[in-house]
Amino acid sequence: MNAPDRIEELLTATTDAFQSGSLIRLKLGGYHGTEPELKSVEVKKIAVKGGEKYSFTYKYKTRDTIKNYVEPEALALLREGLKHEFRSAQLATTEFDMLFERNGQKQRLKRTEVQGREAPSTDHNRAKNRPLTETDKPWLKALGIAGKNGAVRHDAQDKFRQINKMVEIFAPLIAAIKPERPLIVDMGAGKGYLDFALYDYLTTIAKRPVRIIGVEMRAQLVSDGNATAKASGFEGLSFQAGTIMDFDASGADAVIALHACDTATDDAIFKGISAGASLIAVAPCCHKQTRRQMEAGQPDARLEPLLRHGIFVERQAEMVTDTLRALLLELNGYKTKVFEFVSDAHTPKNNLIVAEKDGRMGRDRDAVLKQITEIKSMFGIEQHYLEGLLGL
Numbered sequence: 440m441n442a443p444d445r446i447e448e449l450l451t452a453t454t455d456a457f458q459s460g461s462l463i464r465l466k467l468g469g470y471h472g473t474e475p476e477l478k479s480v481e482v483k484k485i486a487v488k489g490g491e492k493y494s495f496t497y498k499y500k501t502r503d504t505i506k507n508y509v510e511p512e513a514l515a516l517l518r519e520g521l522k523h524e525f526r527s528a529q530l531a532t533t534e535f536d537m538l539f540e541r542n543g544q545k546q547r548l549k550r551t552e553v554q555g556r557e558a559p560s561t562d563h564n565r566a567k568n569r570p571l572t573e574t575d576k577p578w579l580k581a582l583g584i585a586g587k588n589g590a591v592r593h594d595a596q597d598k599f600r601q602i603n604k605m606v607e608i609f610a611p612l613i614a615a616i617k618p619e620r621p622l623i624v625d626m627g628a629g630k631g632y633l634d635f636a637l638y639d640y641l642t643t644i645a646k647r648p649v650r651i652i653g654v655e656m657r658a659q660l661v662s663d664g665n666a667t668a669k670a671s672g673f674e675g676l677s678f679q680a681g682t683i684m685d686f687d688a689s690g691a692d693a694v695i696a697l698h699a700c701d702t703a704t705d706d707a708i709f710k711g712i713s714a715g716a717s718l719i720a721v722a723p724c725c726h727k728q729t730r731r732q733m734e735a736g737q738p739d740a741r742l743e744p745l746l747r748h749g750i751f752v753e754r755q756a757e758m759v760t761d762t763l764r765a766l767l768l769e770l771n772g773y774k775t776k777v778f779e780f781v782s783d784a785h786t787p788k789n790n791l792i793v794a795e796k797d798g799r800m801g802r803d804r805d806a807v808l809k810q811i812t813e814i815k816s817m818f819g820i821e822q823h824y825l826e827g828l829l830g831l
């Protein structure tokens with residue numbers, strides 16, 4: 440059988456498995472294409488609002504990106520990828536596995552029967568797959584997510600999905616914090632959606648004792664949050680009024696900040712670094728400090744077309760700020776990843792920077808400092824706010 444037929448055979452097996460519901464995953468590896476830092480691609484079936492799709496997770500060295508495609512698009516991408524960019528692929532179904540290998544023009548496909556495997560759920564929305572299943576809870580009612588009857592309100596379905604997603608993301612990250620320092624601090628907690636959801640999940644479902652403090656400068660939100668925590672019997676959850684910078688975070692092993700405005704994100708990172716927290720996770724929003732400096736400074740003239748349009752200045756400011764934050768975290772012994780954490784259908788502010796302390800510098804300190812200096816000089820930035828906090 441000639442080479443392209445092997446690819447078609449694999450693709451036919453994949454689409455059959457997709458349609459019959461027996462697809463577990465197709466994983467493409469041995470990447471040798473032009474996309475920098477791409478390692479592999481995992482394809483699964485997903486049920487979304489527009490119907491069933493092929494969900495591609497592009498796994499890069501330090502981040503993952505997900506894109507969903509309808510069948511013809513997915514097949515075209517897979518066909519091209521297998522011909523030119525990926526040397527291997529593993530198809531896993533509930534009934535058999537297939538291993539595809541390509542070496543120059545030579546291609547091999549091996550099939551192995553398997554038994555006793557269950558197909559994964561494809562449904563984004565199926566309640567039983569959510570971490571928070573019980574909805575008749577005082578905190579869900581107080582936050583307006585559940586109605587008096589204890590069911591999720593019709594107009595709060597998206598919010599409920601979002602907080603479940605947050606728990607899915609944060610619970611495994613929290614699992615890595617030190618058991619002897621079980622304090623999580625949420626900076627700029629707002630109404631405390633994340634804190635209630637995470638506390639409920641960790642203590643009642645995962646049975647992991649934790650303490651969570653939400654720091655918030657709006658006093659009314661703090662007293663509402665504390666009243667709801669009390670009514671819920673959540674003894675280890677509390678809210679404290681004040682600013683991030685005035686809060687003593689020294690006992691915290693995880694510092695989180697979701698959409699804390701502008702430099703409040705830097706305050707949170709600084710507090711996490713100072714506390715030596717094992718985990719710092721921030722979802723930044725508005726990057727005004729960097730933007731103002733870029734506009735007042737003298738960026739490299741070659742960047743002029745990239746900085747000509749206001750909307751692109753905004754995006755560049757976002758990328759530059761968060762890159763500098765990631766480098767400054769690296770400088771302080773944190774391994775940093777950036778990924779999308781809620782679909783941008785809900786909010787455009789969807790990057791999550793996750794920094795885990797391993798105490799080691801991945802690279803030499805001077806090399807990281809040099810990169811920071813070069814990026815600032817390229818974009819006309821005099822000093823990033825977090826550098827000032829860190830005394831650099």
Ligand SMILES: C[S@@+](CC[C@H](N)C(=O)[O-])C[C@H]1O[C@@H](n2cnc3c(N)ncnc32)[C@H](O)[C@@H]1O
Nearest residue numbers: 627628629655656681682683697698699700703
């Ligand atoms: C956009 S809201 C996000 C709330 C919450 N983290 C969430 O994702 O639902 C930002 C919150 O951070 C609070 N905040 C901003 N800067 C702060 C600071 N420096 N200290 C304490 N709270 C701050 C604001 O009052 C606001 O409630």
